[in-house]
Amino acid sequence: EIVLTQSPGTLSLSPGERATLSCRASQRVASNYLAWYQQKPGQSPRLLIYGASTRATGIPDRFSGSGSGADFTLTISRLEPEDFAVYYCQQYGDSLKTFGGGTKVEIK
Amino acid sequence: QLQLQESGPGLVKPSETLSLTCTVSGGSIRSSSHYWGWIRQPPGKRLEWIGIIYYTGSTFYNPSLKSRLAISIDTSDNQFSLKLTSVTAADSALYYCTREFTTSGVVDWGPGTLVTVSS
Numbered sequence: 001e002i003v004l005t006q007s008p009g010t011l012s013l014s015p016g017e018r019a020t021l022s023c024r025a026s027q028r029v030a031s032n033y034l035a036w037y038q039q040k041p042g043q044s045p046r047l048l049i050y051g052a053s054t055r056a057t058g059i060p061d062r063f064s065g066s067g068s069g070a071d072f073t074l075t076i077s078r079l080e081p082e083d084f085a086v087y088y089c090q091q092y093g094d095s096l097k098t099f100g101g102g103t104k105v106e107i108k
Numbered sequence: 109q110l111q112l113q114e115s116g117p118g119l120v121k122p123s124e125t126l127s128l129t130c131t132v133s134g135g136s137i138r139s140s141s142h143y144w145g146w147i148r149q150p151p152g153k154r155l156e157w158i159g160i161i162y163y164t165g166s167t168f169y170n171p172s173l174k175s176r177l178a179i180s181i182d183t184s185d186n187q188f189s190l191k192l193t194s195v196t197a198a199d200s201a202l203y204y205c206t207r208e209f210t211t212s213g214v215v216d217w218g219p220g221t222l223v224t225v226s227s
Contacts, residue, residue: 047213056212
């Protein structure tokens with residue numbers, strides 16, 4: 001099983017600031033099949049990024065994904081009020097898909 | 109616009125079987141381009157991938173649940189289902205039905221249904 005470790009656990013930032021979230025895998029993620037999801041309270045997760053760096057349909061370009069192998073990053077260039085949420089990474093390159101523990105982006 | 113909706117009991121007794129159904133609307137379940145699946149989220153814990161099913165009936169399960177799990181599909185009703193036997197409190201979670209693609213992960217999620225295992 002590929003274990004995903006997300007850091008930091010919580011990120012306290014102000015609107016307009018840049019957010020950098022990390023996701024580290026216990027082994028290489030096949031085909032860089034790494035996705036990022038956003039989840040707000042009481043809502044289902046929403047796909048933001050797939051294939052490590054491709055934005056999903058309708059996702060603003062302030063969200064960007066990067067990385068390869070076992071180290072991945074989600075960057076939100078300028079935080080909007082609606083971006084404060086929990087973010088999860090997921091690897092889907094292995095037959096057993098796994099999720100990270102999440103990073104909460106909260107208002108400072 | 110594809111929509112997914114989970115349904116099933118919100119309370120299940122320990123050692124009994126948890127049964128959930130996902131109804132797909134706005135699209136056909138008989139698509140060859142993606143899989144239908146289940147993911148759960150225990151309170152305060154990370155998301156856990158349960159398993160997926162293809163429209164042909166082929167399944168892929170989380171090994172940790174495989175001995176208790178069955179996912180099935182009903183193409184005539186545009187539904188797929190999950191059955192988890194011998195449940196314990198550890199199976200209490202918010203259960204999501206999903207549509208996932210091989211190359212792009214989980215694209216669509218249902219709103220989720222909370223299942224509590226308790227006597």
